[in-house]
Amino acid sequence: MLIRKVSNSDIDPIVRIYNHYIATTTISFEEQPVSTEEMTNRVESVMSLGLPWIVLEQDGEVRGYAYANQWKARSAYRYTVEPSIYVAHEMTGKGVGRALYGELLEMLKGAGYKNAVGTIALPNQSSVALHERMGFKKVGEFNNIGFKFEQPISVGYWQLELNS
Structure with missing residues (x-):
């Protein structure tokens, strides 16, 4: 396994991974597939924030990706980020998520971020387990705040203090 910075040639595999979750799960609250152009814009937006x-x-294929974005845009939140991680559905349960998250969290610690807030559509036991394995603690939940596939969905929040 090789973990590296995203490149332009990774956009199509990222789109395939993400669109699977849009089409088949409530993990993402998006309901329409994302285009290559849209994903390119998202990657550039994240990277432009540093x-x-x-x-x-x-084996030469992108099997997962992870990134961090602003938690909120206001300056008082500048040391808090919201991480996201997506693993190719055929690779779940094989350590890809743990490897990606471990690397991402180390990068965030090294950059001086203080907190990471994970947002999880519920139920999602595998994501909850991953977050808790990485040291996150549940700090809140909004019941039935989203609606996808004709069903209400709750959202939980897990926090990890990166640097105190």
């Missing part, structure tokens, strides 16, 4: 976007490559 935040990390990384991919995990195995």
Whole structure:
């Protein structure tokens, strides 16, 4: 497994990974597939803020990606980020998520961020387990705040203090 900074050639695999979750799960609250152009804009937006976007490559293929974005735009939140991680569905449960998250969190610590706030559509036991394995603690939940596939969805928040 190789974890590295995202490149332009990674956009199509990232789109494939993400669109699977849009189409088949409530993990993402998006309901329409994302285009290559839209994903390119998202990657550029994250990178323009100096935040990390990384991919995990195995056997020459992108198997997952992770990035951090602003938690909120106001300056008082400048030391808090919201990490996101997506793993190719056929690679779940094989350590890809843990490897990506470990690298991303180390990058964020090294950059001086103080907190990471993970947002998880519920139920999602595998994401909850991953976050808690990485040291995150549940800090809140909004019940039935989203609606996808004709069903209400709750959202939980997990926080990790990166640097005190």
